[in-house]
Amino acid sequence: MFFCIFILGNAYAASLEITLVAVVVLLLASLIQSAFRAGHAVLIALVPLFFYIHIPYVLPVIAGLSLGLMSIVPISIGIMLYYFIEYMAGHTAVAASQGDITAMATAYAGLFGNLFKDKEAIVAILAFALCVVVVFIISQIPFDESWIVAAGAGILTTAVTTFFGHMHFGLETSFIDMLPGLLLSCIVSIAYVFAFHAVDYQRTERLRFEDDDYVYFVKAVPKLKSEDEDD
Template sequence: MMPLLVFRERVKNIYHRYDIYIKPVIKFIFAFIAFQMINREIGYDTRLESLPVILGLSLLSAITPSAVMVLLATGVAILHVYVASPILSIIIVVLLLIIYFLFARFTPHLGYVLLAVPILYFLKVPYLMPILLGIVSTPIAIIPMACGVVVYYIIRVIQTAVTMQVNTTVDDILQLYTYVMDSIIDNKQMILSIVIFALILIVVYYVRKLKFDYAFEISIAAGALASILGFLISDFLFGQSDKILSMILGTLASAAIVYIIQFFQLTLDYSGVENVQFEDDVYYYYVKAVPKVTVTTPQMKVKHINTKNAEKGSVNAAQNQDDLEDDEEYDDEDDGYSDN
């Protein structure tokens, strides 16, 4: 355990020392993955798939707030859809703008959540997000998380809708509009997924707030259990029993990743718990103090040896030895003269 704690302290020290450089790099990588995901799933405009465009958008996202990254991703998605179907792009613009303004109104600082949820869906581990948010955030994070789920299902609807032959007639436009809106509003699986995600986040959040030992670790396990039970019911309801195994494995992997993140964020030493009582003029306080696990990273001391100085020192030592021998011979001669 001690080597892991030392490694954690070294990583944290490096991060705190160079966070001004590390944060933009992380944002750049995240934005690059997000734009690549958009291009892979709905990449209908080859011009937007070029590497200079992706790098430029990622660089801009790295030096701006997360809300700007979400806006850029929204614009890229709309341009892709416009190339495939201008009429469909109008409908998608309305839907995405509603989601964007809802997110920007309440949680503009959680733009990464909105983009991360679709990415995690395509990576088969969407269960990671509600468990992680329950540990590091508050229930308000349900808003961007729910928006992210809706965005994922919108992408799936786009993939199907662009294959529909739509003319400029009113009937065709209404047919496309009806299909898209029904696929979003009446999507029971999407609604149930949002509800399950919200329940997972709330379970993790309130369990970690309880006053007992290892609350953080137990809350992660509780969130994983809630995820398995919730999506087990969902898979049975929608006849997707073939996805149960992958869901369980994905949930366990998500819980393990969150535990690793929690280990680097905060580790408590429950063997040193202290219960303190004190009072003031109004209240009498009962306080439970749990110390953090901190270790001192070993410092490596490097001793520099200058070869030139070492050689010079050796020469001086030899010269001093010769002088000492000469002095001894001189003293012996003086003793001889004094005897005579």
């Protein structure tokens, strides 16, 4: 709801016509969002939010850990929504100044055409998608601290892909500017792991039992519990 108001506010500041275009885009986003489960759909709204608070890299990590590979689609839609907001804020004034209907239609078509050709958005989608894949694969491998390793590997994957993607397309890039967001995203990701997937590897047990058909060897790792839960 907040982003709907934010987008429509920016659009209305430019022109009524741009507002109508924004309404159509938001309706399409709502229809697309309804095709996903609640946990996946919320990513569409969270991606622009995390971009604005400068820790977008944490989302593909959390998605890879908890939501799986299908989260790539809503994350990609969220990225396009963010760049649509940015593009609209920077270019709609030009479109609104066009008095001729044909010129205005051309400007609006260019709004979407340039959005889908935005190389920075393409790099972001690729980086976040690779991050989700890397995090998901590593988190499924049964070794100690796999989720923490997956989170770190995901952040590193995003950073490397973004850096080389910007270099490939000739975009301005500065690893120093990215570093604070990367570090903060890494901290938030690790905090998420400890908050929702904290386990005590020191109390790991290896169990053996059998039935009529199979012999089972099980590695049991207990979750960390607070003192209140233990009581």
